[in-house]
Amino acid sequence: MKVGIIALGSHHERHGAALPLDTDARIAKYMAEEVSKRTGAKFLGTLESAYELPEIDTGRHDSLDELAGELEEALLSAKEGGISGAVLVNAHGGNQEFERRLEEIEEETEMELRMDSTICNLEGPHAGTGELSVGAVLGITDESRIEEHGEVERYPEVGFAGLEETREKYEWAEEHAQEIIEEGVEIDRSLGRDLLRKSIASAAEKVRELKSEN
Incomplete structure (x- = not known):
């Protein structure tokens, strides 16, 4: 199976004073390109659309339908070039909701898909020490x-x-907020490198699994 890699992030999301609006997209792109180098899967680009959960107002995002539409267009274009499966490397927390749409998109495109959001699950609070540290490694x-x-x-x-509304709605958001309030933020390049290493390895393994299954 010829496998492609697509990066998912957010391009218009506030990340405090020290990180750019497109932090997630840049991290996702870096990881996707690294996975491509390590596995031979073709890097297909970074999507412009990104979804966010209700009550989280951090910038401009899109609906799940808009994200699905852009992904389907990218996949169908890649299919014309012989790609029959893809791994989505995601670095934006809100996009994790999109995973429940993958089966539907697989049916629409007749392609096999996997999604990896390891970086989102490991880095901790939004724009906190984890993300700052990854950003420092990437410059x-x-x-x-x-x-x-x-x-x-x-x-x-x-x-x-x-x-406040976000913290009231999501228990995990309250935990992240308390971590920031109590511990503050810092840069730890060793942590940043470790987060990238684990996340890239996880996505690369999904590529290998996809190739071995077909």
């Missing part, structure tokens, strides 16, 4: 603004610490 974190970044009154999206 997208503005290290001169770390102290400012931790001011949740100015940047409520950091750990969702200043987003």
